[in-house]
Amino acid sequence: MSRTLVCISASDGAGAEEIAPVVASRLGLMLVDGQIVARAAEKAGVQPDVVADAEERKSLVMRVLEYLPASTAGASAFTPYVPLEHLERGPAGDELRGLIRSAIEEIAERGSAVIVSHAAAVALGRRDGTLRVLVTGSEEERRARLGAAEGLSEREAAKLVARGDANRADYFKRFYGVAELPTHYDLVLNTDRLSPEEAAEIVVQAAEGPAAA
Numbered sequence: 001m002s003r004t005l006v007c008i009s010a011s012d013g014a015g016a017e018e019i020a021p022v023v024a025s026r027l028g029l030m031l032v033d034g035q036i037v038a039r040a041a042e043k044a045g046v047q048p049d050v051v052a053d054a055e056e057r058k059s060l061v062m063r064v065l066e067y068l069p070a071s072t073a074g075a076s077a078f079t080p081y082v083p084l085e086h087l088e089r090g091p092a093g094d095e096l097r098g099l100i101r102s103a104i105e106e107i108a109e110r111g112s113a114v115i116v117s118h119a120a121a122v123a124l125g126r127r128d129g130t131l132r133v134l135v136t137g138s139e140e141e142r143r144a145r146l147g148a149a150e151g152l153s154e155r156e157a158a159k160l161v162a163r164g165d166a167n168r169a170d171y172f173k174r175f176y177g178v179a180e181l182p183t184h185y186d187l188v189l190n191t192d193r194l195s196p197e198e199a200a201e202i203v204v205q206a207a208e209g210p211a212a213a
Contacts, residue, residue: 002129002207002208002209003129003130003131003206003207003208003209004027004029004111004112004113004129004207005108005111005112005113005115005124005127005129005130005131006023006024006027006029006113006114006115006130006131006133006203006207007115007116007120007121007124007130007131007132007133008020008023008114008115008116008121008133008134008135008203009116009119009120009121009132009133009134009135009180009184009185010116010134010135010136011134011135011136011137011142011164011165011168012142012146012160012161012164012165012168013137013141013142013143013145013146013157013160013161013164014135014136014137014142014145014191015135015137015145015191015196015199016116016135018196018200019135019189019191019196019199019200019203020033020114020116022196022197022200023114023200023203023204023207024113024114026200026204027114027204027207027208029112029113029114030107030112030113030114031113031114031116032104032107032113032114032115032116033115033116101123101175104120104123104124105123105124108120108124108127108130111129119171119172119175119176119180121133121134121184121185122172122176122178122184123176131186131187131203131206131207132184132185132186132187133185133186133187133188133189133203133206134182134184134185134187134188134189135189135191135199136188136189136190136191137190137191137192138190138192139158139161141191141192142161143157143158143160143161144157146160146161168180186206187202187203187206189202189203
C-alpha cells in the first residue's frame with residue numbers, strides 16, 4: 001500500500017518550494033498549500049469573519065474546494081504559511097486559519113494530495129496512507145538561500161529566518177498545543193547537502209514504499 005497523502009512541513013529557506021511540486025508531479029497528486037486555499041476562499045467570496053460557526057464552515061469549505069485548481073502540481077506559487085501580515089490582526093485571521101485547516105482536512109478525506117500547510121503533519125498524522133515530511137536545514141544555509149532568492153542582505157535574511165522560525169513555533173503552540181518535534185514526522189530532510197531533486201526523490205521513494213499498517 002503506497003502513501004497517497006504526503007504532508008510536507010518546511011522551515012523558511014529550506015527549499016521546500018522546489019521540492020513539493022516535484023513530489024506532486026512524480027506521484028501524480030494535487031499540490032495544496034495554505035496560500036492556494038486562501039486564494040480559493042477569496043474567489044469563493046468567503047469572508048474570514050463569518051466562518052466561526054462550525055456547521056456554516058462545512059458548507060463554506062465545500063465552496064472553497066470548488067475553486068481549487070484541478071491540478072496544482074506545476075504551480076509556481078508556494079507559501080507554507082499564509083503571510084502573517086494578512087492573518088495576525090484580530091479574530092478574522094484565526095477564523096481564516098480555521099477555514100484553511102478545515103479545507104485541508106477535507107482534502108485529506110479525499111485521500112490524494114501533497115499538502116504543504118499549517119502543520120498538516122500534526123493534524124493529519126494518524127491517517128492511514130499518510131507520509132509526514134519535514135524539510136529543514138541549518139540557519140546558516142537557510143539564510144544564504146533566502147538571501148540569494150530574495151536579494152536580501154545577510155542581516156535581512158537572518159531576520160527573516162528568525163521571524164519565520166518564531167512564527168512557526170507560535171503556530172504549533174497556539175493551534176495544536178505542542179512544540180514541534182522530529183517525532184511528528186516519518187521523514188526529516190536536511191537540505192544543506194541535498195539538492196531539491198535528491199530530496200524530492202527520497203520523498204517519492206518513501207511515499208511509494210509499503211505504508212505502515
